[in-house]
Amino acid sequence: MEPKYKRILLKVSGEALAGDNKTGLNFDVINDICKSIKKCVDAGVQVGVVVGGGNFWRGRSSGAMDRTRADHIGMLATAMNALAIADSLEALGCDVRVQTAIIMQQVAEPYIRNKAVKHLKKGRVVVFGCGTGNPFFSTDTAASLRAVEIEADIFLKATLVDGVYDKDPHKYSDAKKYDTLTFSQVLSDELGVMDSTAATMCRDNGMKMLVFDLSRPDNIYDAVMGENVGTVVSE
Numbered sequence: 567m568e569p570k571y572k573r574i575l576l577k578v579s580g581e582a583l584a585g586d587n588k589t590g591l592n593f594d595v596i597n598d599i600c601k602s603i604k605k606c607v608d609a610g611v612q613v614g615v616v617v618g619g620g621n622f623w624r625g626r627s628s629g630a631m632d633r634t635r636a637d638h639i640g641m642l643a644t645a646m647n648a649l650a651i652a653d654s655l656e657a658l659g660c661d662v663r664v665q666t667a668i669i670m671q672q673v674a675e676p677y678i679r680n681k682a683v684k685h686l687k688k689g690r691v692v693v694f695g696c697g698t699g700n701p702f703f704s705t706d707t708a709a710s711l712r713a714v715e716i717e718a719d720i721f722l723k724a725t726l727v728d729g730v731y732d733k734d735p736h737k738y739s740d741a742k743k744y745d746t747l748t749f750s751q752v753l754s755d756e757l758g759v760m761d762s763t764a765a766t767m768c769r770d771n772g773m774k775m776l777v778f779d780l781s782r783p784d785n786i787y788d789a790v791m792g793e794n795v796g797t798v799v800s801e
Contacts, residue, residue: 567791569792570792573717573718574613574614575614575615575709575721576614576615577617577705578616579726579780580621582599582725583599584621589622591621596654598783599654599724601783602785602786603615603786604658605786606786606790613686614686614694614712615648616708617648620643622646623643625639633702641667641697645695648664648695649673655693661689661690663685663691665694665695666695666696677696683716694712707763707764707767709764710760710764711767713768713773714767721774721775721776722790723759724780725778726780726781729743730743730797731757732755745794746798746799746800749765749800749801753769759799768799769801776797776799777796777797778795778796778797
């Protein structure tokens, strides 16, 4: 069976890496996610990964701290997560490169778009850390940007719900799930799937997105193979 997508950008939230612990790193969970990524690589898919940092730090909820500095701490949190994912992938036999938007050359490559694409073409997984390298931009925006930059076929947004709903399904039993959706709807209806900057980035650059549930890690592989596992968002 041929994969539906040849090059993907996978966004994994920091919270997902914590599992039931809610904070820190749960290596059983990380290993399961990485096993599914490896199945994609073994199927010939080129995989880029953007990781959040919410399991360690959330800049926007840091209280009285200066927002710019709070966001810088959040970027460092994503770097820790990127290294953890890289370690787990390498243990499974994947060739991996970590690239960070903030230069930290002792631990990772600086993000260079052409170098990232070269790694992908050689079958290496590229894990992108530190968001965009700028404060006031979410890791969803970073994922949208990297997806467009590396010319991914699709942006896979792995979350803790099984798609996009008209309201929070954890709070409302009558929440309605969308099978398909446009980014214009996401913006006009203020659906909380991603921030407006990320949604606009995808809409304006023709990027297709699939939102799906990561509590079953094999959904990553199933999504790549074209299975119906969440909500497709495109213009």
